[in-house]
Amino acid sequence: MGDEDWEAEIIKPHMSSYVPVFEKDRYSSGANGDTFNRTPASSSEMDDGPSRRDHFMRSGFASGRSMGNRESNNDCEDNQTRSRGFSKRGDSEYEQDEGTQRTGGLFGSRRPALSGTGNGDTYQSRSGSGSGRGGYKGLNEEVVTGSRKNSWKSDAEGGESGDTQGPKVTYIPPPPPEDEDSIFAHYQTGINFDKYDTILVEVSGHDAPPAILTFEEANLCQTLNNNIAKAGYTKLTPVQKYSIPIILAGRDLMACAQTGSGKTAAFLLPILAHLMRVGITASRFKELQEPECIIVAPTRELINQIYLEARKFSFGTCVRAVVIYGGTQLGHSIRQIVQGCNILCATPGRLMDIIGKEKIGLKQVKYLVLDEADRMLDMGFGPEMKKLISCPGMPSKEQRQTLMFSATFPEEIQRLAGEFLKSNYLFVAVGQVGGACRDVQQTILQVGQYSKREKLVEILQNIGDERTMVFVETKKKADFIATFLCQEKISTTSIHGDREQREREQALGDFRCGKCPVLVATSVAARGLDIENVQHVINFDLPSTIDEYVHRIGRTGRCGNTGRAISFFDPESDSHLAQPLVKVLSDAQQDVPAWLEEIAFSTYVPGFSGNARGNVFASVDTRKNYQGKSTLNTAGFSSSQAPSPVDDESWD
Ligand SMILES: Nc1ncnc2c1ncn2[C@@H]1O[C@H](COP(=O)(O)OP(=O)(O)OP(=O)(O)O)[C@@H](O)[C@H]1O
Helix, strand or coil: CCHHHHHHHHHCHHHHHHCCHHHHHHCECCCCCCECCCCCCCHHHHCCCHHHHHHHHHHCCCCCCCCCCHHHHCHHHHHHHHHCCCCCCHHHHCCCHHHHHHHHHHHCCCCCCEEECCCCCEEEECCCCCCCCCCCCCCCCCCCCCCCCCCCCCHHHCCCCCCCCCCCCCCCCCCCCCCHHHHCCCCCCCCCHHHHHHCEEEEECCCCCCCCCCCHHHCCCHHHHHHHHHCCCCCCCHHHHHHHHHHHCCCCEEEECCCCCCHHHHHHHHHHHHHHHCCCCCCCCCCCECCCEEEECCCHHHHHHHHHHHHHHCCCCCCCEEEECCCCCHHHHHHHHHCCCCEEEECHHHHHHHHHCCCECCCCCCEEEEECHHHHHCCCCHHHHHHHHCCCCCCCCCCCEEEEEECCCCHHHHHHHCCCCCCCCEEEEECCCCCCCCCEEEEEEECCHHHHHHHHHHHHHHHCCCEEEEECCCHHHHHHHHHHHHHCCCCEEEECCCCCHHHHHHHHHHHHCCCCCEEEECHHHCCCCCCCCEEEEEECCCCCCHHHHHHHHCCCCCCCCCEEEEEEECHHHHHHHHHHHHHHHHHCCCCCCHHHHHHHHHCCCCCCCCCCCCCCCCCCCCCCCCCCCEEEECCCCEEECCCCCCCCCCCC
16 A cells, blocks of 8 residues: 555544544543544545455555655655755654745645544544644734734745734643742653763863852852752752753853753743843833843653743742744734743744744844754754844844753854854764664664554554554654554543644643543654653654654653663664664664674764764764863763863854
8 A cells, every 4th residue: 555545544424433432532632522524624635445445444444554655655745845955854843834834835835634623523634725723823823912014024035924814823831830839740750860970071272160059059049949949859950950041151052962861940930030130021011021041842742841930930930921922813822922031931933933023122132042053053943043133123142042952053054044043053972973872762663664553563562551652654654553452442632733722732741641641643742742751752653853753762761760762673764773873872882783783884974973873873963173171971970081172163
């Protein structure tokens, strides 16, 4: 069966008969116990003759037929990919649906896929451009108080002046719980938390302030210290030990540390400390708000999580954090902002919209934070970020503090970052840049395309109810596999860019609370998400880049807890990853299967040192020659010293 076959099969109305009645309630696609009331998605997707359907029905789901070739399977993504100048498969699964909306005129309507209805009660697909999509409708959202004039962006740029007609996004996310227990809810650090201290840290750049070893040394105000204690933090993680004093000293920073090691607090705490020190007061209702800090992240769920962290640490202070992201009613975003905004957490598309609508002034921006910075600067979001820093009013890099955080930082992206950072920025590398978290036990299994489903079920049945994220490469496959697992009586939900925002949040909620212990996801959930008790990550499909692999498996093994990652390696499609995988595994002191080494050897590329993109693993700051480099373990003891001082390379 070809790709289109299984895609078409899954959306056919008759397929509802494949979903056992009890499973209908188990598949969490909407708020109220969704059902699989499948209706045709679009004529093109339904263009699938009965003969193939019959064949499918005879053969059954697990008949070992093709799950589809990834390259040809992600036609939806291809539209997005092209629209943003992408060449990588996985990238399209991010918030860049915002970008797709903007360029939708060029590439036509996006193909609909399985998606919930407005009220979320029915799991069905809908036809028509933009309907039923999780995508951000920047062009057409309802504006309550926004002015459509004076957008600084031109229509030629795909500007979002709001003139184009289309379906309105009406989703208003429910407000997060306000009670203190919920605000400070947290999970326990794991048995390996103290081992963080043994990881080598390299700081490069001139005149780096010394690391701090305790929260007390940071000299934060009492309210902040109280909030830190209520959050259950007693000890700094390495990235916090180094980043907090650097940020407090007013320096620009690029910090790279393993997944789940506390990067969010590493930037939030010093920013909050500074804002409180200078005594900002909560801004009152104003049509134009001027935040002191802007934080951007690539996905809606991640930016929301960062916002919740900001809200937690700023609890009981005058600092007000606000979150805005695509897939929600624009009017709602505006209403949140006008009530007062010191820290604005935003996805790029929504941020640019709001700036264009003159609800946000940039003059007061002291901090610009790029979380998942390598993602924010790559071909997908890089142009948006460049627009952001050249927006009228945005302080120049000399006038603001720019902070970048990620677990991966390819060299070419580090070079691009120079445009955003002061030339004397500091670079902190905790462990190996781009390395996997050692608390994740990694297993690579050689599994051909046709055997993947069977293997998946076998593993999930052994796992039992332990929380598991299953990554697949395309949105359609996410739906397909989720449905398939439900049929196998495994409670499953899914998250991907074709689901409406309300459904995405519902899915995440059901996964977080354990209602659905299995979450099938595309790369939209690969970065940043911090979900308690995720014990397993399964790469049903490997991603196209090793960096994405590192982020995906980092959804488990967080904050000193242990986790397991199992990846299906199909030699037909994944051999380009053999070399970088061998490197990531051996760097993380994992067993490397002999067969994988053989494939890596047979596909050996001279000069290769570890990244499927063709660039090398950045082991250090790419400013090759710098002064003041020091390598320390996080107890603060120097283990090697800097090379002879040479001027920084400047990319200005
Ligand atoms: N010092 C600390 N003590 C205890 N828990 C902490 C500390 N710092 C962070 N945490 C917790 O560790 C978890 C992971 O933190 P966070 O999400 O910031 O990791 P991250 O490095 O940003 O990961 P990723 O690379 O996946 O984005 C969170 O639940 C956070 O609250």
